[in-house]
Amino acid sequence: MTMVKTKDFYTALQERRSYYAINKDVQVSEERIREIVEFAVKYTPSAFNSQTARLVVLTGEAHNKLWDITTETLRKVVGDGDFEGTQQKMDSFKAGYGTVLFFEEEAIVKSLQEQFPLYADNFPVWSEQAAGMHQLVVWTALEAEGLGASLQHYNPLIDDEVKKEWNISDSWKLVAQMPFGQPTAPVKEKEFKPVEDRVLFFK
Ligand SMILES: Cc1cc2nc3c(=O)[nH]c(=O)nc-3n(C[C@H](O)[C@H](O)[C@H](O)COP(=O)(O)O)c2cc1C
Numbered sequence: 629m630t631m632v633k634t635k636d637f638y639t640a641l642q643e644r645r646s647y648y649a650i651n652k653d654v655q656v657s658e659e660r661i662r663e664i665v666e667f668a669v670k671y672t673p674s675a676f677n678s679q680t681a682r683l684v685v686l687t688g689e690a691h692n693k694l695w696d697i698t699t700e701t702l703r704k705v706v707g708d709g710d711f712e713g714t715q716q717k718m719d720s721f722k723a724g725y726g727t728v729l730f731f732e733e734e735a736i737v738k739s740l741q742e743q744f745p746l747y748a749d750n751f752p753v754w755s756e757q758a759a760g761m762h763q764l765v766v767w768t769a770l771e772a773e774g775l776g777a778s779l780q781h782y783n784p785l786i787d788d789e790v791k792k793e794w795n796i797s798d799s800w801k802l803v804a805q806m807p808f809g810q811p812t813a814p815v816k817e818k819e820f821k822p823v824e825d826r827v828l829f830f831k
Contacts, residue, residue, distance in 0.1 A: 640772035645818070647776025650724040650809030656773045658687065664773065665728065668765040675754030678740055680733045681762045682800050687726035690794070694729075694805070695722035697789045698782050705785065721780065724809030728766055728777075729790065731800035732759050759803045766806060776811035779804055 635643070665685055674680055686694050699718040706714050721727070732755045741748040763779060770777045783802040790802060 634774075635772040637768075637772075640768045644768045644771040645776070645815040646778040647808075647811045647815060648720055648778055649811065649813035650720075650776050650807065651812050652723070652725045653810045654725040654775065655810075656775060660773065661685065661687075661726065664769040665766060668762060668769050672758070672762045672765045674758040674761075675751065676740060676744075678736050678751075678755075678758075680736045680755050681759060682731040682733050683762070683766070684729040684731065684794060684796065685726060686729065686794075691724070691726045691807075692722055693793060694727050694786075694790070695719075695807075697793065698786050698805075701782070701785050701789065721778075721807040724807040725775075726808055728806040728808065729802060730759055730763055730766075730804040730806065731796070731802050732756070733797075733799060734801050735799040756803065763804055763806065770806075770808050774810075775808050776815075777806050777808035779806055781805070 634640075662685070665683060669681055669683055672681065695718050698721075699715065702714050702718070703711055734755075737751045737755045740751045744751075767777050767779065781804055783804070787802045790796065791798065791800070
């Protein structure tokens with residue numbers, strides 16, 4: 629796997645934000661998106677090198693379908709009366725180009741718990757931590773390509789329908805959804821707590 633150089637790591641990390649205003653007018657090729665997602669999955673670490681992360685990339689009609697499923701699922705929970713805000717949010721995600729679904733392979737987590745009973749309680753925690761690492765790497769990689777993404781959590785509400793629609797193994801646990809696309813509006817500045825209060829150095 630060779631990577632074409634785009635934004636450098638620090639610039640991409642700094643410029644990665646939650647982009648909610650996105651559209652489908654993406655210049656990055658399908659192949660490139662596949663390449664960066666596969667690259668991220670291959671090189672992001674996991675506890676015991678267990679490689680529990682599973683990603684599904686939805687574009688085109690599949691992406692639209694995901695947000696239709698989410699909209700209809702939420703409508704049942706929220707009710708029609710109070711739905712306008714939620715509908716707008718769903719429309720804004722659907723307006724994007726694609727969504728990365730992040731899963732964790734529970735069968736591996738379970739097998740590790742059996743193999744290493746001493747760490748049994750830790751494996752689900754490490755699985756979530758590794759999932760978070762994958763999310764940041766993909767989020768930053770999309771930023772490096774000039775795309776904007778956000779991180780959403782409509783699991784577990786949508787899990788059954790998503791698994792049925794894309795024939796996904798029961799042992800894959802959905803942990804996050806990352807809609808992405810071409811940013812259509814700048815993001816607001818964000819406030820930073822003093823880094824000196826958050827990082828200590830000793831020697
Ligand atoms: C673990 C985690 C969970 C998050 N969950 C959500 C979410 O469910 N919905 C959402 O819109 N943003 C979510 N976010 C995005 C954060 O709100 C956002 O990253 C934070 O406010 C900083 O803003 P920035 O992403 O623009 O830098 C999540 C971020 C993290 C790291």
